Amino acid sequence: MNEQLNGTNVILVPILSDNYSYILEKNGDVAVIDPGQPEPIINELKNRDLTPSIILNTHHHSDHIAGNKAIMDQYGATLIAPEKDFHRIPDIDISVKEGSPLTFSSEKIQILETPGHTNGHICYYLPESKIIFAGDLIFAMGCGRAFEGTPEELFNSLQKIKALPLETQIYCGHEYTLANAEFCLSIEPDNVDLIARHKIVKQYRDNNLPTIPTTLEEELKTNVFLRAENASTFADIRAKKDNF
Ligand SMILES: [Zn+2]
Numbered sequence: 001m002n003e004q005l006n007g008t009n010v011i012l013v014p015i016l017s018d019n020y021s022y023i024l025e026k027n028g029d030v031a032v033i034d035p036g037q038p039e040p041i042i043n044e045l046k047n048r049d050l051t052p053s054i055i056l057n058t059h060h061h062s063d064h065i066a067g068n069k070a071i072m073d074q075y076g077a078t079l080i081a082p083e084k085d086f087h088r089i090p091d092i093d094i095s096v097k098e099g100s101p102l103t104f105s106s107e108k109i110q111i112l113e114t115p116g117h118t119n120g121h122i123c124y125y126l127p128e129s130k131i132i133f134a135g136d137l138i139f140a141m142g143c144g145r146a147f148e149g150t151p152e153e154l155f156n157s158l159q160k161i162k163a164l165p166l167e168t169q170i171y172c173g174h175e176y177t178l179a180n181a182e183f184c185l186s187i188e189p190d191n192v193d194l195i196a197r198h199k200i201v202k203q204y205r206d207n208n209l210p211t212i213p214t215t216l217e218e219e220l221k222t223n224v225f226l227r228a229e230n231a232s233t234f235a236d237i238r239a240k241k242d243n244f
Contacts, residue, residue, distance in 0.1 A: 006107065008129040010171060011048070012210055015040050018175045019063050020212060022133060025050060029105035032077065033124070033133045034058055034173060035067030042067075042074060054104070057081035058135025059121040060088045064173060082113075084120030096122065114161075116154025117144035123161075130165060131213075136173045137161065140214040141197070142180035143225040145242065151235035158226055158234075166217040177201050177211040183244050184224045187237060193221040 011023040015037040022033040023044060030052040035041050045052065055077050057065050069091060071077055080102065083095035096102060098113040102124075110125040114137045121144075124133040136144035137154075138161055146154045161170070181198040188194055197218065204211050219226050225241075228234035 006129050008105075008107070008126070008131065010131065010169075010213070011044060012171075012212060013041050013044050014175070014210070015067075016063055019173055020171070020175065020210070021067070022171055023048075023050065023052070024104065024131075024133075026105040026107065026129075029053060031056055031104055032067075032071055033171070034064040034135060035071055036063040036065065038067035038070035041071065045075075051075055052077045055079045056109075056124050056133065057085070057089055058123060058133065058137075058173070059118045060085040061118065061136070064135065065089055082120040082122045085118075088120075098122075112157075112160050114157035116146050116149035116151075116157045119148045121157070125164065125168075130167055131169050131171065132161070132164065134161065134170050134172045138170060138219070138223070138226070139172045139174055139180055140170075140177040140201075140211055140219070141184045141194075141223045142176050142241070143223075143238070146238060151238050152231040154238070155228065155231040155234040161216065162220070162226060164216055166215070166220070168216045169213040170216060170219065171213050175210060175212065177214075178205045181222075183241055184222060186244070187224045187240070188227075191222065197222050 009025040013021045019036050021035050024031040030050045031054045032052045033056045078093045080094045081089045081092045083097045086095050096111050102109040107128050112123040114121050117136045
């Protein structure tokens with residue numbers, strides 16, 4: 001469990017082969033983010049005696065939503081998901097877009113529309129706790145594939161992450177960090193921060209420890225996708241990664 005600012009706690013739940021779901025807890029209020037598989041999350045909730053009132057989905061891919069129904073049935077949780085995915089995420093109670101008012105335990109949650117990986121992809125940003133749930137937009141030293149959008153859209157979405165405070169804790173949807181570090185080193189072999197981070201990440205993974213959350217500050221130093229200065233450089237790097 002990672003204790004954050006304002007008494008906000010984030011519990012990382014490994015699911016499927018390399019996904020992470022998250023349980024957010026503050027003052028007894030509980031949210032589940034991107035439940036791609038029900039059992040591990042329900043077990044974790046039971047072990048900690050937590051009852052979620054809301055589920056937040058970042059996008060429609062099944063490894064982020066497949067546990068929605070079981071958690072809704074078990075706890076009566078309200079499903080909050082992107083408005084643009086209304087036709088393809090079942091059982092949405094509240095659909096949201098950039099600017100939609102949303103609060104969790106009296107803290108504001110800001111919705112960022114971040115298309116590229118999918119057209120409807122959104123991120124959930126908690127400015128007071130300085131946390132973002134970023135789904136498959138950005139990973140530690142990586143970013144999502146442009147499945148539905150263009151590389152330029154993905155680049156523009158990443159600029160929204162870049163504009164957040166440096167200390168923002170980024171909770172993403174997958175443990176791809178070691179492979180991403182290796183790819184980043186192929187682009188920037190002399191980046192000393194990257195060389196050092198690769199070593200640390202390798203140790204974490206050798207011990208089967210998660211490398212998440214990451215921070216925006218770390219990503220700005222080591223994530224070649226975030227470091228790309230323009231959309232065309234970004235598109236080149238994204239194409240290389242697709243064939244790495
Ligand atoms: Zn996805």
